[in-house]
Amino acid sequence: MTVLILTCEEDVTADMVIVHLHGSGVPVVRVDPADLTGGVSLSGEYVHGRFRGHLSAGGRLVSIGGLRSVWVRRPGPPAGRATQPSPWLTEEAAQALYGMLRGSDARWMNHPDAARQARHKPWQLRLAQRCGLPVPATVITTFPRAAREFAERFPDLVVKPVSGAHPQDPPRAVPTSRVAPDTDFAAVAFGPTLLQRRIAKRADIRLTAVGERLLAARKATAPDAEPAEVDVRFATSPSPWEPVEVPQRTADAVHAYLREAELAYGAFDFVEDADGTWWFLECNQSGQFGFVEVETGQPIARAVAEWLSRPAPGETPGVNGVRTTAH
Structure with missing residues (x-):
């Protein structure tokens, strides 16, 4: 077959x-x-x-x-x-x-139906919460007042797209960016805006789930990293991706997420804080893994093939x- x-x-x-x-x-x-x-x-x-x-x-x-x-x-x-x-x-x-x-x-x-549902970032955040994954405080809004009140509660914020890549040809990645302290948020009224509390990270985590198998990699944040470099895709950190063990609590929550979402594959992005907590950012149901395999030697392609x-x-x-x- x-x-x-x-x-x-x-x-x-x-x-x-x-x-x-x-x-x-x-x-x-x-x-x-x-x-x-x-x-x-x-x-x-x-x-x-x-x-x-x-x-x-x-x-x-x-x-x-x-x-x-x-x-x-x-x-x-x-x-x-x-x-x-x-x-x-x-x-x-x-x-x-x-x-x-x-x-x-x-x-x-x-499955196309599961993949279509899994693309929605607001849905991802709620599912991650239900499955026990720590999620940074987040608001998605078109109310400038709601954005301002959120910023008062959480002064250190990042802004990111709700949908992902900009739909041009070829698609262009829109980076997660730090929000300036003096932002007035008036432009929020012109389109849904996702604001999220910035996690002071000591590393980025990419966890690739293939069926029941979880392969995680860690990229340490340089001590002298620019505070504005919040998106690992555009960061200049010289630290390589290295294999890392998945904490049992995180593994259990990820497996629950995959079951609820009916996904056989998922590329999870986390950030690790100073206490070692892995904070959920998103799960890409068709995310790349080649760059991780090349740097870490993890057999992700083989796991998918199997x-x-x-x-x-x-x-x-x-x-x-x-x-x-x-x-």
């Missing part, structure tokens, strides 16, 4: 996982939904109470019923590179592709680990 990877044309992270899948002899097909109606074709037949579906990509024909898992990595918009792209065609192609895949028995990393290559229902391990379908 085959592993299907849905991702964009250039994705080094997916390449890292594919190497391990090939090495273990697991069939894998990589598809960018943006190529639908061009280099990718699909067909589904619903007759006499049965479904037969197929995908064609790169000269290979794959049975949708023969998929053991689907990794939704970073797919392009369906039919985005069609000869005559349009919002209507994208919606049609999305309904066809994801609708057929939902009819398979494949395991998802992550999760994707687990036997599907009705499939049994064969000789030398090669999978066979039960009859």
